[in-house]
Amino acid sequence: MEKNFKIGISSCLLGNEVRWNAGHKHDKYLTRTLGRFVDYVPVCPEVEAGFGVPRESFRLVGDPDAPRLVTFKSKTDHTDRMVAWAKQRVKELENENLCGFIFKSDSPSSGMIRVKVYNEKGMPHKIGIGIFARAFMEHFPLIPVEDDGRLNDPLIRENFILQIFTMNRWRDNLSGRKTMGKLVDFHTRNKLLILSHSQKHYRLMGKLVANGKQMPIEDLYHQYESLLMEALKLKTTIRKNSNVLQHLMGYFKKELTADEKQELLEVFGQYRDGYVPLLVPITLINHYTRKYDQPYLKQQTYLNPHPLELKLRTYV
Numbered sequence: 001m002e003k004n005f006k007i008g009i010s011s012c013l014l015g016n017e018v019r020w021n022a023g024h025k026h027d028k029y030l031t032r033t034l035g036r037f038v039d040y041v042p043v044c045p046e047v048e049a050g051f052g053v054p055r056e057s058f059r060l061v062g063d064p065d066a067p068r069l070v071t072f073k074s075k076t077d078h079t080d081r082m083v084a085w086a087k088q089r090v091k092e093l094e095n096e097n098l099c100g101f102i103f104k105s106d107s108p109s110s111g112m113i114r115v116k117v118y119n120e121k122g123m124p125h126k127i128g129i130g131i132f133a134r135a136f137m138e139h140f141p142l143i144p145v146e147d148d149g150r151l152n153d154p155l156i157r158e159n160f161i162l163q164i165f166t167m168n169r170w171r172d173n174l175s176g177r178k179t180m181g182k183l184v185d186f187h188t189r190n191k192l193l194i195l196s197h198s199q200k201h202y203r204l205m206g207k208l209v210a211n212g213k214q215m216p217i218e219d220l221y222h223q224y225e226s227l228l229m230e231a232l233k234l235k236t237t238i239r240k241n242s243n244v245l246q247h248l249m250g251y252f253k254k255e256l257t258a259d260e261k262q263e264l265l266e267v268f269g270q271y272r273d274g275y276v277p278l279l280v281p282i283t284l285i286n287h288y289t290r291k292y293d294q295p296y297l298k299q300q301t302y303l304n305p306h307p308l309e310l311k312l313r314t315y316v
Helices: 028-036 079-096 131-139 154-174 180-195 199-210 217-233 238-250 258-272 279-291
Strands: 005-010 038-043 058-061 068-071 101-103 115-118 124-128 145-147
Touching (some): 005 154, 028 038, 038 079, 068 079, 145 154, 154 180, 154 217, 180 199, 180 217, 238 279
Parallel strands (some): 005 038, 101 145
Antiparallel strands (some): 058 068, 115 124
């Protein structure tokens, strides 16, 4: 697999004692499992904006689309200070070449979704976005983001990890001079991965690449990246994967024995009916790819999109 790449993360998730009560929210999966393959760039908005540890806790109040950041007891408004820091910090993060960001859920600074916003009567509604998280997502609209709470859902975790590894491969493609040949190579390797998420995007991206010479290379790359990350945000399903598996089987129609073909069809059926995870038919396809030396499938990222050590594709 690829060398380690950078993703941003809320500092407390690494075990750093930076929370308002001088505590942390260490996530062992992120540090001990995913952390073997990524280099984290920690960010703590409150500490980096100059607030001490421990400190009075914050909450969001007012308009959910433009909330104020106010201390819980003293009611001191620190919105302008945090917004100014956030705008500067996201510019600094441009130099890190991040392939993703993991935010702390429910945080008034770092929560990316469903953060409590208090109305004029002091009633909370989980409809807000943290000050820094909003600034980051607006500044980097194509970078994959998630929060630690949502990553406890195995399907969301699977999809996010797929996105960050794909973003890393895309960044490798961007290194050096942008060329039509490099884009065609990237698309060829990732066609089945894209198909497993969206037939619509699979067709759109195929047409875009086929007609790529008719537009400036910068515009072509930007449109392709936008469609790529848009496609991968759409969750894969058993039905979508079953369609891709049938495509894969077609590459062996001249090599497979009758018994091998029957074995594949049986395993596909077991996956389709929910008896085995995606990992089972993928493992068998990888076996036949090596056995019959199928060069096109050997380069398909769909078959090996992330390290086996992450133990994914067991819930999809």
